[in-house]
Amino acid sequence: MSRIGKKPVELVKGVSATLSGQTLEVKGPKGTRTFTAPDDVTLILEEGSVTVKPRGLSKRARSMWGMSRSMVANLVTGVSTGxxxxxxxxxxxxxxxxxxxxxxxxxxxxxxxxxxxxxxxxxxxxxxxxxxxxxxxxxxxxxxxxxxxxxxxxxxxxxxxxxxxxxxxxxxxxxxx
CATH class of the missing domain: 3.90.930.12 (Ribosomal protein L6)
Structure with a gap:
């Protein structure tokens, strides 16, 4: 189980996110960034946070789970503080x-x-x-x-x-x- 993947990514003040399929677009004061998640994970956009869930229990799905969560967190950090x-x-x-x-x-x-x-x-x-x-x-x-x-x-x-x-x-x- 991924300890990193379990934590939801909180959207800080001034940052908004839109989800279309497997592509997440994050907008903030510094700019706009997008991330297309692999098919092994599911992105869930809730109010004020983004959660990443694995599809299945394969080794690849579990490794993509933590990596995808880190990528989403880097998007939010990049567009808010850089x-x-x-x-x-x-x-x-x-x-x-x-x-x-x-x-x-x-x-x-x-x-x-x-x-x-x-x-x-x-x-x-x-x-x-x-x-x-x-x-x-x-x-x-x-x-x-x-x-x-x-x-x-x-x-x-x-x-x-x-x-x-x-x-x-x-x-x-x-x-x-």
Missing amino acids: FKKELEIQGVGYRAAAQGTGLKLSLGYSHDVNFVPPADVAVTAPKQSEIVVEGIDAQKVGQVAANIREWKKPEPYKGKGIRYKGEYVFRKEGKKK
């Missing part, structure tokens, strides 16, 4: 600057890196050493943050590179004399 990932840049001469809708990164290469995010994801640089990725889709926000981090992962000797805020980088000792 998702946010913060990145830190460490290293001498490494910096980021917002350039239009994109980002200009100086990461020690012979050229600057111009990063253009998808249209529904906002990337800002409040400081030269910080990058903030925001949007209503959790998967896209995480993927854009991972793509930015991929340009210069933190290295283990000096810790230089792009890391998630609060990420611990295991440091190695340099060579001995």
Whole structure:
């Protein structure tokens, strides 16, 4: 039995949902998102909440039950408050600057890196050493943050590179004399 799937998803103030067949459309102050549930689960729209129920007791139905409930919860969170990932840049001469809708990164290469995010994801640089990725889709926000981090992962000797805020980088000792 799915412990996550049992809980109904409460629709917060300012968020409305409509259900047509297996497709759930959620509207909120930040935008509109849709989710089409697999055939193994049933979506039930009650007043102020969405409940997910499995169709049968097969292993696939039970796994889709918890996953579908998590997806519906992410829809509600995305259209109401949105998702946010913060990145830190460490290293001498490494910096980021917002350039239009994109980002200009100086990461020690012979050229600057111009990063253009998808249209529904906002990337800002409040400081030269910080990058903030925001949007209503959790998967896209995480993927854009991972793509930015991929340009210069933190290295283990000096810790230089792009890391998630609060990420611990295991440091190695340099060579001995």
